[in-house]
Amino acid sequence: MPERSAHSGHHGVMPVIADAPGPDHPTAPPEPVDPARLYRDMAITRRIDTEAIALQRQGELGLWPSLLGQEAAQVGAAHALQPQDMVFPTYREHGVAWVRGIDPVELLGLFRGTTLGGWDPQQHRMNTYTLVIGAQLLHAVGYAMGIVRDGDVGTGEPGRDRAVLAFLGDGSISEGETNEAFVWAAAQDLPVVFLCQNNQWAISAPFSVQSRVPVARRADGFGFPGIRVDGNDVHAVLDATREALERARAGGGPTLVEALTYRRNPHTTSDDDGRYRSGAENDRWAARDPLALALDGMETGDGRAALLAEVEQECEQVAARLRAGCRALPEPDPAAPFDHTFAEITPELERQRAEHLAFVASLEVTP
Amino acid sequence: MTDTTMVGALNLGLRHELERDPKVLLLGEDVGRLGGVFRVTDGLQKDFGSDRVVDTPLGEAGIVGTAVGLAMAGYRPVCEIQFDGFVFPAVNQIVTQLAKIRHRSAGRTAMPVVIRIPYGGGIGAIEHHSESPEAYFAHTAGIKVVTPGSPQDAYTMLRQAIGSPDPVIFLEPKHRYWTKGPVTPVAGSGVAAGPLATDGLHRARIVRAGTDVTVVAYGPLVATALSAAGIAADEGTSVEVIDLRSISPLDSDTVVESVRRTGRLVVAHEASRSHGIGAEIAARVQQEAFYHLQAPVLRVTGYDTPYPASRLEQDWLPGVDRLLDAVEAVRKY
Ligand SMILES: Cc1ncc(C[n+]2csc(CCOP(=O)(O)OP(=O)(O)O)c2C)c(N)n1
Numbered sequence: 174m175p176e177r178s179a180h181s182g183h184h185g186v187m188p189v190i191a192d193a194p195g196p197d198h199p200t201a202p203p204e205p206v207d208p209a210r211l212y213r214d215m216a217i218t219r220r221i222d223t224e225a226i227a228l229q230r231q232g233e234l235g236l237w238p239s240l241l242g243q244e245a246a247q248v249g250a251a252h253a254l255q256p257q258d259m260v261f262p263t264y265r266e267h268g269v270a271w272v273r274g275i276d277p278v279e280l281l282g283l284f285r286g287t288t289l290g291g292w293d294p295q296q297h298r299m300n301t302y303t304l305v306i307g308a309q310l311l312h313a314v315g316y317a318m319g320i321v322r323d324g325d326v327g328t329g330e331p332g333r334d335r336a337v338l339a340f341l342g343d344g345s346i347s348e349g350e351t352n353e354a355f356v357w358a359a360a361q362d363l364p365v366v367f368l369c370q371n372n373q374w375a376i377s378a379p380f381s382v383q384s385r386v387p388v389a390r391r392a393d394g395f396g397f398p399g400i401r402v403d404g405n406d407v408h409a410v411l412d413a414t415r416e417a418l419e420r421a422r423a424g425g426g427p428t429l430v431e432a433l434t435y436r437r438n439p440h441t442t443s444d445d446d447g448r449y450r451s452g453a454e455n456d457r458w459a460a461r462d463p464l465a466l467a468l469d470g471m472e473t474g475d476g477r478a479a480l481l482a483e484v485e486q487e488c489e490q491v492a493a494r495l496r497a498g499c500r501a502l503p504e505p506d507p508a509a510p511f512d513h514t515f516a517e518i519t520p521e522l523e524r525q526r527a528e529h530l531a532f533v534a535s536l537e538v539t540p
Numbered sequence: 541m542t543d544t545t546m547v548g549a550l551n552l553g554l555r556h557e558l559e560r561d562p563k564v565l566l567l568g569e570d571v572g573r574l575g576g577v578f579r580v581t582d583g584l585q586k587d588f589g590s591d592r593v594v595d596t597p598l599g600e601a602g603i604v605g606t607a608v609g610l611a612m613a614g615y616r617p618v619c620e621i622q623f624d625g626f627v628f629p630a631v632n633q634i635v636t637q638l639a640k641i642r643h644r645s646a647g648r649t650a651m652p653v654v655i656r657i658p659y660g661g662g663i664g665a666i667e668h669h670s671e672s673p674e675a676y677f678a679h680t681a682g683i684k685v686v687t688p689g690s691p692q693d694a695y696t697m698l699r700q701a702i703g704s705p706d707p708v709i710f711l712e713p714k715h716r717y718w719t720k721g722p723v724t725p726v727a728g729s730g731v732a733a734g735p736l737a738t739d740g741l742h743r744a745r746i747v748r749a750g751t752d753v754t755v756v757a758y759g760p761l762v763a764t765a766l767s768a769a770g771i772a773a774d775e776g777t778s779v780e781v782i783d784l785r786s787i788s789p790l791d792s793d794t795v796v797e798s799v800r801r802t803g804r805l806v807v808a809h810e811a812s813r814s815h816g817i818g819a820e821i822a823a824r825v826q827q828e829a830f831y832h833l834q835a836p837v838l839r840v841t842g843y844d845t846p847y848p849a850s851r852l853e854q855d856w857l858p859g860v861d862r863l864l865d866a867v868e869a870v871r872k873y
Contacts, residue, residue, distance in 0.1 A: 235664045235850060286850030289667045304668045305626060306598055347597035349629060375598050377574035383597050449573045505852050510845035521814065525843045532862060533855050 206252050211407045212467045213484050214252075215244040218268035219464065220488040221277045224495045225267075225284070229442045233499050234284045238265045239438035242405070245463030246370045246432035248272055249410030253418050254338060257325075260299040261313040261339040263306075265370075269340070273299045277491060278498030287502045307348035310367065313339035314354045317363035317421075326364050327424030334422035336364040338414070344375025346391060347383045355395040355429070364421035367429045368414060370404060372436035377449035392429035404432030405463040408470070434463075507533045544723040546716050549691035550580045550656075552725055553698035554618065558588050561616060564702060566593045567603055568620030568656075577622055578658055578717055600630035607653045608637050616652045618702055624659040625668025631676070638707045639682035650705040654698075659687075660760045660810050661842075661857055662715035664850045671847055672811035677709045678788040678820075685787040686741060687711040689762030691721040693785060699726070700741040708741075711787075713760035744791035746798065750780035753804040753867050756795055756821055758784035761808045761858065768863040777871055787817055792824040799825050803834035804870040808858050813841040835873030838866045 222239050229237045240247065247268030254260065254273075262269055270280055275292045282288035283302060290301035303309035317337045320326055325335045345351050346369065358365050369388045373380045384391070392399030400417065402409040410432050417428035435458035439446040471477060511518060511526035518526065544552070557564045566581055572595035575582030585593035596603050600621060607617035621627045627634075634655065641651050661670030677685045684706060688694040694712070701708040747762065748769050757765040762783045769779035780798055784791070799805050805825055807818040818839035825837055840858040848856050 236666060282849075283666055286664060286666070286853075289846070289849055304666060305628075307629075344598035347599040347602065349599060349601045375569075376577070377570045377572070378595055378598065382595055443577070445574075448575070505849050507852055507855060510843065510848040510852065510856065514845045522844060525813070525845075529843060529856070532865070536855065536861070 206411060208408075208467065208471055209480050211248055211252065211411070212464065212471065212480070213487065214248045214268070214272055215407060215464050215467060216484045217488055217491050218244045218248060218271050220492050221267055221271060221280070221495060224492045225281065226438075226442060228281070228496065228499050229284070234281060234442075235286055236284050236441050236443055238441045239436075240265050240267050242435050242437035242458060242463065243370055243372055244268050245407035245467065246368075246404040246410050246434050249407040250338065250340075250368050250414045250430075250432070252411050253414035254298075255332075255335070255418075255422075256298065257332065257335045258298060258418065258422075259313075259316055259320075259335070259337045261309040261316070261337065262299065262302055263309065263340050263342060263345070264302040264304050265342075266302070266340050270297075270299060273297045275299065276498075277495055278502065281495070281499050282502055285499065285502055287505050307341065307345045307350040307354075310339050310341060310345075310351050310354035311357070313337045313365050313367075314357045314363055317358065317365040318361065320364055321361075326422060329423075336366060336418045336421035338366050338368060338418065341367060341369050342375060343369060343371040343373065343380050343383055343388060344378060345369070346388055355392070355397075355427075358427040359396040362424070362426035364424070365427045366414060366417040366421055367427065369429065369431045371431050371433050372404075373434075374436055374440070374446075374450065376440045376444060377446075379450075387431060387433075389429060389431040397427045397429065399429040399431065401431040401433060404434030405458075405461050405466055407463060407467050435461075541722050541724045543720045544691050544695075545718050545720050546688070546691045546694045546712070547578060547580055547718065549695040549721075549723045550698055550712065551582055551584070552723070553695040553702075554581060554584060555587070556725065557618070557699055557702045558584065558592060561702075562592075563614060564592070564616045564618060565610065566618050566620065567596050567607060567610075568594075569596055569598055569603075569622050571595060571620050576620060578714065580656070580712070581620065600626060600628075601633055604630040604633040604638060604653075604655065607655075608633060608641065608651065611651050611653050612641075612649060616654075616702060618654045618656065621655060621657045623669045624657055624671040624673055627655075627657055627673060630655075634677070634683065634707075634709075635680050639680045642706065643682060651707045652702075652705050653707045654701045654704075654710050655707070656698075656710045656712060658714040658717070659711045660713050660715050661847060661850075661853050662760065664853070666850070667847070670850070670853065672809065672842065674709075674711055674787050674809075675811055675816045678790075678817060683707045683709055684741070684789065685709045685711065686785060687713060687759035687787060688785065689713070689716070689747070689757070689759055689783045691719070691723045693783075695723050695725065697741060697785065704741065711759060715760045716763060719763065742786045742789045742791055744782050744784045744786065744794040746780060746794065747783045748779070748781040750778040750802065752778045752802055753806060753870055754780045754782060754795070754798040754802045755806045755808060755863065755867065756782045756784055757808045758787060758817075760810060764858070764860055764863060765808060768860045768867065771860065771864060772867055777867060779867060784817075790820065790824070792821070792828070795821060796825060796828045799829045800832045803832055804873075805833070805837045806840060806863065806866045806870060807837065808840040808863055808866075810842050810857055812844045813839055814844050816841065835870040838870055840866045 251272035389399035389401035572585040
């Protein structure tokens with residue numbers, strides 16, 4: 174398989190694993206994304222993460238899965254999306270959610286225990302988080318089938334052609350459903366891009382437990398291109414994902430993009446990564462920090478100082494919003510589980526709801 | 541005898557079985573170096589090696605499916621499913637294969653496989669981390685479904701389950717994982733000691749004697765039922781508490797005998813109400829003790845909704861108050 178660059182720019186990328194065919198229909202050249210915008214979104218994403226960890230420590234959240242180190246993979250991939258594309262995330266895509274315009278306070282509900290989801294998936298064109306590993310990938314494939322049936326692929330009309338971007342982790346590639354999703358996407362040439370953030374750990378299991386070959390090379394066996402990029406280089410991820418999404422929208426079928434990166438924090442705030450990995454490994458990856466790498470590629474001087482000051486101010490605002498918003502998240506209504514089990518409440522649920530609300534009311538009157 | 545948490549008791553049970561029988565293997569996500577997300581397997585890989593305590597790839601169908609094959613090859617796999625809500629990718633292997641292989645092979649192929657699943661709510665977790673899937677499994681012929689309510693039972697029943705020649709779904713009430721209780725390990729564990737008799741695994745147990753009302757509970761709700769019985773006693777009602785221990789097979793004899801004495805029955809479980817374990821128990825009791833019943837059998841359960849966001853779980857889950865209300869209702873009927 175010839176090696177070729179996964180991106181059009183000059184940014185450092187990992188060797189590309191498989192070649193990708195060109196799009197069937199030429200598409201308009203992509204608008205360049207302002208590097209300052211990418212840096213800003215990564216910095217805010219990191220701030221959301223840091224603040225959420227603090228909120229968890231203060232007892233405001235039950236749990237938080239940190240994305241420290243994965244900002245470039247997420248922000249880069251998210252900037253490759255068109256508004257009409259659809260996103261299927263795991264539970265760690267806080268940076269994608271930010272770029273997709275989801276209020277970060279809404280991300281917290283699931284982890285605070287006030288909701289099981291939060292935002293409107295249609296409004297933001299991003300599904301709610303999925304906690305069962307791999308389950309969302311078949312949904313992404315089915316959604317892509319719908320797009321094809323709607324005739325929104327390969328029309329060449331900008332703003333009409335659509336694709337699906339589905340996220341997965343390196344652990345996820347072992348699940349049967351993930352492999353089923355790859356089979357279907359390949360067999361039907363579906364407009365779906367699988368973006369694997371290979372952060373090298375699935376809780377305590379290193380990548381070697383899941384695979385002998387890089388994730389990107391798996392795609393070859395299913396019959397679609399696999400591309401491996403430096404997941405800490407936001408431009409590399411953006412370029413590769415953009416190319417893959419454009420191909421998908423144009424009718425060129427699925428792609429598996431592997432963004433090689435590293436999870437620098439424990440799996441979640443409940444995890445103790447000291448039990449399974451070394452600090453030295455972490456230090457090596459901290460030295461390839463995605464935010465620092467993005468800054469390195471930018472102009473120095475007054476412009477940069479102004480940008481940093483501006484971004485810092487924005488981060489402060491987001492953090493303050495998050496702190497206040499978290500505590501102000503409305504407590505769920507005890508009737509909510511009954512009301513939202515089905516579109517219409519069944520007679521049996523009606524009885525159970527009445528029974529439950531009477532019980533809750535009886536608790537409120539006791540001192 | 542020492543006081544131990546349920547996690548500690550399970551860990552000791554696994555250790556003694558790994559020592560007793562070199563064919564016992566532990567399989568699961570993160571069971572090795574991490575010791576499992578609840579630390580049930582803590583230190584076991586260090587002591588028994590990564591061939592016996594195996595960190596698997598992230599795939600539940602894989603964990604159970606390979607356990608089936610290992611059992612065919614003469615091993616006794618003990619699988620860990622990380623959380624209740626993640627067993628479903630493995631359900632195909634459990635229902636269509638594991639449960640049927642003895643029958644399919646006309647009794648020639650045993651399936652000594654244990655599937656450990658932390659289950660139930662009450663710990664403030666996010667979606668899929670608080671579910672009670674017992675009825676799905678109990679409805680499948682060919683697998684046993686058991687759940688301990690105390691550290692001692694956690695230790696003993698786990699060893700019995702591993703000794704069992706048939707597949708056992710071993711449900712661990714995670715809400716009680718950190719509760720301490722006395723545990724007497726079996727003396728002289730090790731290869732020579734042999735497996736614990738597996739006879740008792742299907743037996744329910746009266747954990748508090750009483751005369752007015754029988755409360756049947758299992759797993760996480762045994763402690764709740766005992767608390768309720770204590771309060772009821774102060775209010776003048778004598779509650780008998782039965783820890784079911786085995787959900788399938790169901791020891792209805794113990795329940796029926798108790799109801800013949802008390803004339804009243806309340807069944808408690810966290811799982812949804814309809815089509816559940818409580819319904820099965822109520823059916824058996826009306827069939828076998830109809831003329832002894834002084835009141836309808838009541839169920840105190842989770843509701844027929846998805847498990848709610850954790851801020852609602854405290855009231856959604858059957859607790860002491862709801863149990864006491866039901867006890868009073870059957871008492872006054
Ligand atoms: C079906 C299923 N099994 C087990 C789990 C428990 N679990 C949660 S995250 C995780 C590791 C996931 O690793 P990976 O796919 O690499 O994603 P990452 O967390 O590293 O982003 C596991 C085992 C789960 N959520 N779903």
